[in-house]
């Protein structure tokens with residue numbers, strides 16, 4: 691399996707890191723996890739076109755993870771996609787896509803369809819190729835024997851006291867040809883994340899703050915209840931027995947701080963550690 695980190699940043703615009711998005715290529719499928727800021731452009735840089743994706747999985751609905759979703763869908767459509775594209779995500783994903791197609795981009799879609807009529811060509815609405823499926827904890831079979839398991843991860847709902855209807859976040863595990871890659875999404879430690887990551891060959895894990903950046907009560911709350919920092923990511927990977935910890939969703943920091951973060955993780959986690967950067971490709 692090839693893992694390409696398309697975007698390794700977070701909500702803060704960062705000139706070095708686009709929004710969260712990870713491409714996994716396995717058994718001749720191209721599967722995208724999250725569609726953060728800049729995803730359509732990053733896919734082109736990774737030599738995969740938006741219209742060639744086989745499935746899209748959304749982890750949750752923070753804007754950094756779906757900021758590029760409308761762009762991705764319309765770029766695929768504008769480039770002629772008609773083949774069905776399954777889009778999976780937690781409850782609320784269908785309403786977001788409806789909002790993009792029926793509200794945000796309704797005028798653009800009408801324009802392009804009308805323009806095609808002028809040229810005598812028939813253009814389907816983008817809805818015709820989208821297959822949106824909301825998932826919680828379940829197994830999803832993709833073509834070519836590729837299997838994805840979705841699980842509920844803890845991304846703030848307990849600390850902020852939101853119900854599953856108000857706030858639901860997924861992690862995923864993709865398996866193909868005997869290899870397994872887990873995608874944490876944004877998460878802190880939890881039972882289902884532990885299951886998704888269990889003995890995985892690689893875990894693509896959020897690690898927003900390094901140990902030295904967790905100083906205030908707000909940052910402590912963030913890393914314990916909402917979004918793992920480097921120490922939490924190391925502990926999750928160590929307990930799950932993963933082979934390779936790949937860090938993403940990293941807040942802007944100096945090269946020295948990045949290297950310090952990596953070395954602190956290696957004190958806890960015995961496997962391979964990669965601090966991700968945009969367009970890095972890893973064999974997993």
Ligand SMILES: [Zn+2]
Nearest residue numbers: 700752754876
């Ligand atoms: Zn995020």
